[in-house]
Amino acid sequence: MKIEEYLWTFNMPTDHPRVSFTDVWVPDTAMFGPEGGGLALAQHFVHENRIRQAASSLGAATFCIEESVKYARVRKPFGKPLSENQAIQFPLVELASTAEMLRLLIRKTAWEMDQMTKPEVEKRLSDKVSMCNYQANRLVCEAADRAMQVHGGIGYSRHKPFEHIYRHHRRYRITEGSEEIQIRKVAAWLFGYMGPRKAAFAEAGL
Numbered sequence: 001m002k003i004e005e006y007l008w009t010f011n012m013p014t015d016h017p018r019v020s021f022t023d024v025w026v027p028d029t030a031m032f033g034p035e036g037g038g039l040a041l042a043q044h045f046v047h048e049n050r051i052r053q054a055a056s057s058l059g060a061a062t063f064c065i066e067e068s069v070k071y072a073r074v075r076k077p078f079g080k081p082l083s084e085n086q087a088i089q090f091p092l093v094e095l096a097s098t099a100e101m102l103r104l105l106i107r108k109t110a111w112e113m114d115q116m117t118k119p120e121v122e123k124r125l126s127d128k129v130s131m132c133n134y135q136a137n138r139l140v141c142e143a144a145d146r147a148m149q150v151h152g153g154i155g156y157s158r159h160k161p162f163e164h165i166y167r168h169h170r171r172y173r174i175t176e177g178s179e180e181i182q183i184r185k186v187a188a189w190l191f192g193y194m195g196p197r198k199a200a201f202a203e204a205g206l
């Protein structure tokens, strides 16, 4: 196995390389599950990873919101706290409201996941996990962006963590099933092409 090159990413330095394999032989004892069963194996842990990303993004989003609120109270351009301006308050209120709703959905979904086996999660909760994932990953990008804005020039600098939070979490909208793939999953369940509503829709002749 050869590492051909390391790819520079938005959140570099990176450990993402392009690799090549030459004459690689894998003994039976090193096989992880049956041949051809890789996708099913991978699907065992995508839900755990998706909800983990969601919780991580929600935590980072909350940090961005709280830091922005604190900074807006102490920063006083021309003697008046930033926090007194509705243009500063309103976007942070929108973010705080979404964070609060998502916190409840993530906790409920994670709690339900703990009550069932992994195959059951796939059958009964996959859409909820996707909802948590894409919404929280979007939220953190919006919150980090807003935090940079509220903090002004210093927010854009590396003396504050917001640009790093943005770079780190932006990839969550692509990895572990991209945003579009999460939304596609929710749509498939909502319209009964997959998931628990499929049988009911078919029975109703829809």
Ligand SMILES: Cc1cc2nc3c(=O)[nH]c(=O)nc-3n(C[C@H](O)[C@H](O)[C@H](O)COP(=O)(O)OP(=O)(O)OC[C@H]3O[C@@H](n4cnc5c(N)ncnc54)[C@H](O)[C@@H]3O)c2cc1C
Residues within 6 Å of the ligand: 009, 016, 171, 174, 175, 176, 177, 178, 179, 180, 181, 184
């Ligand atoms: C930083 C980083 C870390 C990663 N870590 C891992 C890892 O640890 N393990 C691993 O296995 N992979 C990892 N990946 C790979 C990651 O899983 C893929 O990049 C991701 O699944 C998207 O696949 P792709 O890049 O081939 O994009 P494509 O599949 O080519 O998609 C390109 C764009 O088209 C959209 N798209 C694709 N299909 C549809 C559709 N049907 N409808 C609408 N839009 C669609 C996608 O959402 C995306 O926006 C990582 C990637 C990055 C950037």
